[in-house]
Amino acid sequence: MKNKMVFPLLLALTFLLTVLVPKNAEAASDGFYVDGTTLYESNGQKFTMRGINVAHTWFKNESTVSLKGISNTGANTVRLVLSNGQKWQKDSLSEVKRLVEEAKANQLVTILEIHDATGSDNIADLNKAVDYWLELKDILIGNEKYVILNVANEWAGAWNSENWKNGYIQALPKIRAAGIKNTIMVDAAGWGQYPQSIIDYGTEVFQSDPLKNTLFSIHMYEYAGGNEATIKSTIDNVLNKNLSVVIGEFGAEHSNGDVDENTIMNYSQQKGVGYLGWSWKGNNADLAYLDIAETFDGNSYTSWGETLLYHENGIKNTSKKASIFTGTTTSPSYNYIQYFYGSKSAEPWGQAVSLTTNKNGGPINISDIKKDGYFYVEYTGTMNSIELCLQSWSGGPTWVKITPSETGQTSGGYYAKFSYTDLISNFGRLDLLDQVHVSAKEQKITVNKLQYGVYS
Numbered sequence: 001m002k003n004k005m006v007f008p009l010l011l012a013l014t015f016l017l018t019v020l021v022p023k024n025a026e027a028a029s030d031g032f033y034v035d036g037t038t039l040y041e042s043n044g045q046k047f048t049m050r051g052i053n054v055a056h057t058w059f060k061n062e063s064t065v066s067l068k069g070i071s072n073t074g075a076n077t078v079r080l081v082l083s084n085g086q087k088w089q090k091d092s093l094s095e096v097k098r099l100v101e102e103a104k105a106n107q108l109v110t111i112l113e114i115h116d117a118t119g120s121d122n123i124a125d126l127n128k129a130v131d132y133w134l135e136l137k138d139i140l141i142g143n144e145k146y147v148i149l150n151v152a153n154e155w156a157g158a159w160n161s162e163n164w165k166n167g168y169i170q171a172l173p174k175i176r177a178a179g180i181k182n183t184i185m186v187d188a189a190g191w192g193q194y195p196q197s198i199i200d201y202g203t204e205v206f207q208s209d210p211l212k213n214t215l216f217s218i219h220m221y222e223y224a225g226g227n228e229a230t231i232k233s234t235i236d237n238v239l240n241k242n243l244s245v246v247i248g249e250f251g252a253e254h255s256n257g258d259v260d261e262n263t264i265m266n267y268s269q270q271k272g273v274g275y276l277g278w279s280w281k282g283n284n285a286d287l288a289y290l291d292i293a294e295t296f297d298g299n300s301y302t303s304w305g306e307t308l309l310y311h312e313n314g315i316k317n318t319s320k321k322a323s324i325f326t327g328t329t330t331s332p333s334y335n336y337i338q339y340f341y342g343s344k345s346a347e348p349w350g351q352a353v354s355l356t357t358n359k360n361g362g363p364i365n366i367s368d369i370k371k372d373g374y375f376y377v378e379y380t381g382t383m384n385s386i387e388l389c390l391q392s393w394s395g396g397p398t399w400v401k402i403t404p405s406e407t408g409q410t411s412g413g414y415y416a417k418f419s420y421t422d423l424i425s426n427f428g429r430l431d432l433l434d435q436v437h438v439s440a441k442e443q444k445i446t447v448n449k450l451q452y453g454v455y456s
Contacts, residue, residue, distance in 0.1 A: 031144025032109075032183040034215050034244045036371045038272070039183065041322055042145045045329055049109070049246050049274025050319035051077030052292060052308075055282045056099065057088050057115065062296040064102060066280050069298025071106035073309055074319045078103055079111040079150065079248065079276050084132035086116035086125070097139050104146055107325040111185060111248075111276075112136075113150035119157035119191055123167045126155050130171050134178045141179055145324050149175070149182045150248070154219065156189035156197070164189035165201035169208035176210045184214045187248060192219025195234045202243045217248030219278075220264055222257030225250055231263045235271055236358065239367030240431050246274035251290045252304045261307060269313040271367065277308040277315075336376065337368050340450040346440040351389070352379075352447040353438040359394075364452075366430050373420045373454045374405065377438055380413035381445035388418045389437040396432030401439075413448070 031042045041047045052070050056063045058081070070078055080099055082091040096112065103110040114132055117125040129152040133140065140147060151171055156164040168186055175184065186205060189197035198216045206214050218224050218234065225231055225247075238245040247268060252261045268275045280298075283290045292305035301309060309316050323329050339355055346352035356362030375388055388402040402423060404416035427433065438447050 030181050031146075032148060032213075034183060034213050036242050037239050037244050037367070038370075039215055039244055039246075039274070041324055043323060043329060045323045046272075047076075047109070047274075047322060048272055048318075048320070049077040049276060050315045051075050051079060051109075051111070051274070051276040052315075053079045053081065053249060053276055053279040055081045055279055057081050057083040057091055059282050059296070060089075060091075060095075062281070063099060065297045066293075067099075067102050067106045067108065069293060069296065070280060071108055072298060074316045074321075075108065076319045076321050077109045077111060077274070077276060079113060081153070081279075082112060082114045084114045084116050084128060086128055088116065093136055093139060096136055100139060100143060100147060104325075107321050109148065109322050110146060111148045111150050112140075113153045113185075115153045117152040117155040119154060121156055121158050121160070121163055123163075123170065126152055126167045126171055127174075129155070130174050133175060133180065137178050137180050140182050144182050147182055148185055149180065150185040150187065150217065151175070152187070154187050154192040157191050159190040159194045159196075161189060161194075161197040161200040164197045165204055168205045172205070172209045172214065181211060181213070184209060185217050185246070185248070186214060187217045187219065188224075190223070192217065192249060193221060193224040195224055195238060198243065198245070199237050199241060202238065202241055206243060215244035215246060217246050219249040220247050221249075221251065221254035221259055225259045225261075225264055226257055227260055228263045231260060232267055235267060235273055236365060236367050239271065239273075240359075242430070246276070248276055249278040250275060251278050252307060253289055255287070262311070265308075265311050265313040269318055277304075335454050336451045337365075337454065338449070338451045339363050340447070343446055343448055345444060345446040346438075347444050348385075348440050348442055351437040351439045352445060353450055354435060355450070356435045357433050360434055362435070364433075364436055366433060368452055368454060369420065369423070369430055369433075370454050371420055373452055375418040375423075375436075376449070376451045376453050377416045377418075377447060378410055378413060378449040379416070379438075379445045379447045381440070382443035383407065383409075383414045384416075385441040385443040386414075386416050386445055387439050387441055389439050390423065390427045390433055391435040391437065392427075392432045393434050394432055396429060396434075397427055400427045402426055417453075 195218045281293045294300040344352045358365045390400045402418050405419040406417040
């Protein structure tokens with residue numbers, strides 16, 4: 001236990017080191033890396049995608065002007081449709097190298113994906129996608145700071161989590177064995193619209209990556225993105241697994257129903273989740289409403305384009321170019337999520353405040369309890385006569401007591417912090433957490449505030 005009143009200099013130095021030193025020094029020396037629910041640049045800066053999909057393989061002669069137009073929107077990421085030759089004309093190593101260099105010149109992070117395995121449930125098609133990336137490894141190696149590898153667009157069309165899992169736990173080690181260290185992106189099953197596959201087996205897929213540098217993508221159309229409740233629960237359920245997720249594709253409508261694009265952008269911004277609109281230009285006549293630009297140069301936009309770009313949480317208002325291009329870095333800070341404010345007391349060994357997690361209808365969203373954060377309590381009574389108790393009735397430890405990692409004085413009482421590290425080391429899997437209690441120890445206490453500080 002630390003007392004800030006006694007060791008202010010030590011704490012100040014500790015905070016400074018935490019700000020300046022990347023969370024994963026090895027990953028930071030190579031390129032993008034995933035830590036929990038967050039994607040980071042090579043220098044430790046958090047990166048939130050705000051991007052646009054480009055159908056390069058069908059409009060090869062329009063990509064150069066398209067990349068310039070997309071950069072002008074303020075987008076920070078472009079996802080390029082490629083072909084390994086299985087269905088369409090193969091995109092060569094030299095061609096992809098040119099695209100990556102043009103994207104870099106336009107200050108765009110590049111996501112490379114192949115479309116040939118779209119909707120297939122055949123693991124052989126996924127393996128062919130992997131083989132293509134091995135052919136292109138000379139482009140990927142050395143561009144880890146600029147390029148993310150989306151293994152195969154919407155592979156696993158069936159709403160079948162197990163086949164999806166079986167395919168990817170074979171694919172990811174093969175990619176790494178070739179020396180490819182880029183962050184990997186994996187689309188959900190069900191043509192990208194079955195996020196339950198990630199919830200069921202995302203952790204196993206992530207663990208199959210020897211570098212633990214994989215994030216997941218959901219394509220939000222009429223099924224995964226049709227209404228507010230579905231969108232929010234989907235994002236929360238993946239984040240609750242401590243997995244990183246982006247909305248790899250979405251539009252304003254789709255073949256079999258409406259899409260709630262407002263909630264997708266609003267909730268993605270709230271939760272720090274990346275998104276990429278589909279698509280710049282060139283959709284078939286029956287899907288022309290998905291075009292973002294009226295022309296490939298982006299001199300004018302469609303109704304969907306206007307929404308994606310100018311919405312209050314759209315690209316122009318929320319996108320930040322990658323610091324690898326701008327040289328601009330920001331110091332992380334704590335944002336506080338408040339769960340309780342008021343006055344509740346507890347006699348010795350009693351509970352002053354008891355709150356359930358969101359899966360039980362309570363206010364504590366498990367996805368908000370992130371690495372490098374802490375529960376923060378302000379209280380009166382006797383200093384240090386306080387503990388945090390974690391309870392589970394869904395498979396975790398029945399009752400765990402957490403001791404403060406830091407205590408100190410406020411203007412009218414005391415505070416206590418309970419670190420994420422201590423939560424994990426004592427309780428384990430937070431997705432099994434059902435209730436949080438602020439409890440008294442030997443002396444009575446009165447709790448005035450309960451928050452969680454998120455390092456962002």
